[in-house]
Amino acid sequence: MSSPNFEKAVKQEVEHLRKLYPTPDDIPGCMTLFDTYITCNVMSSQVKSLYRYGRMAECAHKAEDFKFCMSSKGLHPEEKRDAWIRxxxxxxxxxxxxxxxEDIWEIRTEPLTNYPPPRPDPSTSTQTID
Known part of the structure; x- marks a missing residue:
């Protein structure tokens, strides 16, 4: 998929992930990714997914993350970070x-105008207390 919207979304995600993973040491290691994959396959995770979504948990992408990590072990740490972020x-x-x-909100690109609404200044209030 290489639509303009996809490339824009990828660019936004790259910016966010660069802040989230500022150094190569911040990206998850292969053992962490392997643990995440194994945890996805345990009975409690599968039952929780079945209860919440009506289907078993899909763990294939977690296995792919682990394989990707193993295949990138020979890269320089900065290259590995960049590849992981991408x-x-x-x-x-x-x-x-x-x-x-799960989608219930639209992605907002700009803040709402006049939100939050300004609070009235109590010193200029014209209300009288009886």
Whole structure:
């Protein structure tokens, strides 16, 4: 998928993830990703997913994250961080642009005008107390 909206979403996600993972040491290690994959497959996670969404938890993307980590072990730490950020940005962008039953809010690009509404100044109030 390479639509302008997708590329814009990827760019936004990259900016966010660069702040979230400022150094190579901040990206998750391979063992952490492996643990996440294993945890996804345990009975309690599967039952929780079945209860919440009516289907078993999908863990394939977690296995793919682990495989990606293992395949990038030979990269320089900064290259590995950049590759990880790009991979996660594409995943998040795809998730943002694909509608799901969890979507209840529209993505806002600008803050609301006049929100929050200004509070009245109590010193200029014209109300009288009886």
């Amino acid at each position: 991979r996660r940005a594409e995943w998040w962008a795809q998730r943002r642009l694909t509608k799901s039953s």
